[in-house]
Every structure is written in C-alpha cells, then in structure tokens.
Amino acid sequence: MHDGPSQISLTFPDGNARQYATGITPADIAADISTSLAKKAISADVNGTHWDLQWPITEDAQIAINTMKDDAPALELIRHDLAHIMARAVQEIWPEVKVTIGPVIDNGWYYDFDREEPFTPEDLGRIEARMKQIIAARDPVRTELWPREKAIEHYRGTHEPYKIELIDAIPEDQPVRMYWHGDWQDLCRGPHLQHTGQVPADAFKLMSVAGAYWRGDSARQMLQRIYGVAFKTRDDLKKYLHMLEEAAKRDHRKLGREMDLFHMQEEAPGQVFWHPNGWSIYTTLQGYMRRKQRAGGYAEINTPQVVDRKLWEASGHWDKYQHHMFIVEVDESRDGETDDAAVRDKAQTRINALKPMNCPCHVQVFNQGLKSYRDLPLRLAEFGSCARFEPSGALHGIMRVRGFTQDDAHIFCTEDQIQEECARFIDFTADIYRELGFPDFEIKFATRPEKRVGSEASWDYVEGALENAIKAVGRDYTLEPGDGAFYGPKLDFYLTDAIGRVWQCGTFQVDPNLPERLGATYIAPNGEKTRPFMLHRATLGSFERFIGILIEEHAGKLPFWLAPRQVVVATIVSEADDYAAEVVAALRAAGIRAETDTRNEKINYKVREHSVAKVPVILALGHREVEDRTVTLRRLGEKQTRVEPLAETVAALATEATPPDQR
C-alpha cells in the first residue's frame, strides 16, 4: 500500500529524532513515550499541520505532541468537537434535522442546520443538556477515509443532501474523511479529540440562533445557525461573558441615549437626529478635521445633494449603484405653480438622485475652467453629505446609516504623482489617528480583481506606486489580493479599539475611470489635453460612524476636548448661585463648554447625575469656595477632590480643552 520507505524519522521539539515504522500514528508515539502522555495527548503538529492522533504518518517529519496545555490546538479541538457534539445532540433530539457545516470561529463555533421549525431559546437549553450527557459518556472519536462514492452512497441513505454537495466540492482524486463521535457520524476534515470526555463540560455555552444562507449565498436555502462559545476552563468562559457585558455597556446606541447625544426614529430609518450634546462632538471633530485638511493642502468645497440622473448615468452609478440610491422624482411642470392640487397633476417628471458619493460632483468642480499641469495635484475636500439606500438589515445605530457625512476628498493628479500623494495621505491619516487616540492601525492593500478595466501595465504601475508609498513611509500592510475596485487598487485603514474590535475607517483608492467617464482633462506641459488620475480618499470615513467608534472606544468618557459638556458647576448651597454664574462665565470666556447646576438637590445627587452623564469635570461650590474664590474639582471616575483657586482652574482646563492639533 505504501510506496515510501518502511521506516521514517520523526524529529521532536527537543531536536531528538527517532525511527518509526511508516504509518505510525501520533497516538502510538505518545503511548510509546509514556502512558500519561498517551492519556493527555489531544493532537499533534506534524510539519506545522494540525494532526489528528489517529492519522498515520508516512514520511519524515517534525513532530510535536499537543496536550491541553497548548492553547491554540486545545481551543481549536474543543470548539471543533463541540460543533460535532452539538450537531449530534440536535439530531438525537430531532432526527429529521439535516446537518450542514460547523466550523470553529473566534471564541467558539457554529453549526448550520436545515430544520422546518425554528430553534427556540428553550431548545438551546435542551441541546446544551444533551451535549453535557454526550461529554459525560466519554464516547470514543474515530475516523476513516472513505472513497467518495461510498460516502455519497452513505449520505443518500441517511438523506443528508448538504453533505453530498460538500463532497462534490472536494477534488475528485481525494478520499473523503469521516468522523464518528460515538455512533454519530459526520463528514469532516478533522482533526478531533480522542473521546468526547476530553471536552470541558462546564466551559461552553450556546449563545444564539440566527439565519444564515447555505454556502453564504443569498440566493440559496436559509439555514438555522446555532452559535456557541467555548474555552478551556469555566473561568475563561466567565471572563468572556463578562467581557461581552462590558462591551454591551459601551454600545453607542445606549450611551447615545444616556448622554443625550442623538436619537433615531422610524420616520427616518438610518438617519440621525443629532441633539445639542452630540452635535457638539460632531462640530468639534469637524472643526479639527477642517484645520488638518487645510494644513494638509486641501481646498474645501461643497456640492449639491440632489442631482439629475444624467450625471449618474455619465458616472456609471446609474447602472451599477442605482439600487443603493434614493431616487427623487420631481414634477417640473409645477415650476411657479402654487396650487398643490395642480402640482399633483404631473406632466413632466425629472428624475434626480440624492448623491451616494461626492466624486462625480467633485469632477464637475474640477471641470470648470481649464486646468494646467501646474494646478496638480489638486486636492478638493468636502464634508459631503451622502444618502445611500442601505439594506434594512445592514443598519446599525449611527455606525451604518443611510444618511451620513464623509470627510471626503479627491486628489486630481498625474500618474507620476500617485506615489507621493499616497505617502502623504498615509502620513496625514496616521497623524490624525494618533491625535484621536488610535496610534495602532492596519493597512490592507487590495489589488486587482478578476473583473477589471484598464491594461495590465497600468495596474502594474499603480499597484507598484501604492506599495512603494507604504514602504516609503515605513508602514506594514496586509495584502488582499483581488479585493480592489474594478478600476483600481486601494488601501483600507483599520482601527482597533479598546476592546479589540476592528473598524474600517480610512480609504485610499486610485481611479483612472471616473475622470475618463466624466471627461476630466488638464493641459500637460506638451500642450495636450491629458486625463488626470483621481484619488478617492477619506480618513475618518464618515462622521457618524467615527463618532460611534469614539463613543464605544471611550465608553462614553470622551477626551476633554471632545466632551460636549466639559464642566458642570454644581452648587452645594443656593448662596453659591451667583458665584457659580461667575465661574461659568469665566470658563466660557476661556472657551470651555460649561453649565451651572443650581437645582435644589444635594451635591450627592448632582455628582451622581453628571457622572452618569459622563461629564469630565464637576466643580462644586459651597460657602467655603464663595468665601475663598476657589473651586472644588472632581474628575469623572475619581473619588478624590481638589480645592483650587478659580483662576488657576480656568487656565488649566483651558489648556486641556485645546484640540490636539493646536497644542
């Protein structure tokens, strides 16, 4: 059966090599080393491949035996075996349920089932109880390689159509691997544990059930996906559940309500009603970005929101993006008509769309007047309000909305200037992220997709320019082959927040296509009309989304300069009211957002209320402060208070309130 040598040499992590008969399994090797290792072993690493203890080894290799002490393989196996154990439990309770796939994901696993009836939360409890029985039974796990015909035949017999489809996707020449957990069988590439009892019975939890398309294809069957989380110990599970609770407390939708930042309502789904507090954050951030862009060589412009379809047809959006656009039909015959009834009697309808992007309008600005190569690079920036008809299921608080404002800009430049502009933009963006408290970010470099326009030479050149730019500014990147836009490659910038979540914010895209479609030209040194390149770029992405990220990153406790109410001056006795007004006036004169709280409430009450509202500084005033012209300062989250002279406090807070670019 084996063509290879009858003896193989396996090298262990300590460097020792030993000879074994070919076809030996890691289980045999572990048993050969010691009985305790044989018991503790969970899997092996063979030449870097995660290897089931039951799989034979047929060639020389580096080998390491894994135990539960090895985190990565242990978690992988626990979660993967739990996927199978859960599927087994489900089929034992409801034999008619069809199984599909059940991979390991971050912190756990899921398994997709085809079942008529929806799984209920009570069902999850039943399944979990059954899983614990299966674990307690310590059922052996075994595996075999089957010829594909036999496997297909088997699944025809058990009426598992999804499994047959999975086998069809396996290359013809490969046998099919089967696994058994006790008597329950599943198609699986493995590896797995030795028996179900190796799974910690108290360190997993079924979390939720949700729909998911078979093979991720929205045209195909909707399945029911059950999510579970699993760890090595009960403590780790508890920690994870606690972390989820903490994340829920940071939810910008909850904090937005508590801090009175914004609201949304059903008459305007996916659009934000900004309240004074929220709008204060927005305008502060926008002011900051405006200064940064000016310093970065951008000229700010503003363009229309409602634009005739002709422009969208010319730009190509009408063909490719119409399903995402808000279309506005206006009866032009009513022009000058004041009688509403007459207006309804349409004669002539003009079709407009709310702009989903600013780029076509920016080209219109570029196209006004003749441009010279001396004008390039021309950097046009707009805080552009866009509307996109996002699918209802995609909406999420202010993070994914239908109406939003981008910190958008388009750089018109020559091919030679792309690299320099890209490098400038990366530095520009890195500087802003650092000042806003996100020093670490990741750049993803998306290269030419299969469906694309433009010559290979042009793609080669532009991709090279971006890559050189990233290297020139000394950044790392990850490659996303084939993920670029049809017209050009792009860089996407990802921030990681305080609890490890990743957010896509900045973007930089090279586009030779739109200038072509919209007829943008400049006069080159040789006197010829020449096509410029257009670079689409954004740093924050959208203000809405970025503010959502800031809220969640800081759990509502925004940096002082961004906080909507920076200081509340709270009186302890009403005799301090006049002094409180004076203090607030002094703070406001120094550019600080301050308010008085002279309500007839105890200081405890006021402190609690403003703390809950995340006001960074509370100044308490009683008889003593009035007498001494001092303030008692308390910072959010600190119990300690400090008594300071008024003038000193105002000066210190004024410094602290200075935006990072003006320090």
Add this chain to the structure above:
RNA sequence: GCUGCUGUAGCUCAGUGGUAGAGCACUCCCUUGGUAAGGGAGAGGUCGACAGUUCAAUCCUGUCCAGCAGCACCA
C-alpha cells in the same frame, strides 16, 4: 433584502380577551444638604400602524412599519 426575535409612559421593564402597572426621569411642595440617588404629592400611555376574528382586542390572526441578532450587502 433573508431567517428568527421584539415593539406597553421620556428610559428600563411587568401585565391582562372586558381600553393598564412599577422603578427611574418629569412638575410642584418641604428640605440648603460637602462629592454616585433626602422626603412628600402630582401629572403622564390611540399598549408601533392598518385590517380581520369577537358582544368586546393592547392581548388572538394577517399585512405593513421600525428595532435587535446573525446572514447577505458595504461598486
């Protein structure tokens, strides 16, 4: 958009086939209290919308709208 769940006072949530309740918030009164909720009284709801079943619907059924989770989407 798809699957499932949810929609009751400003917020968080109970509840019932005979048109509703709590806590907090709000208003007023008492209290002037030194750093995370002082006391009392009061006001506040077309029970998401529209149909249907019923003598009677907030409750049952259907459709729609919105929200939540996941999937798909995010040229």
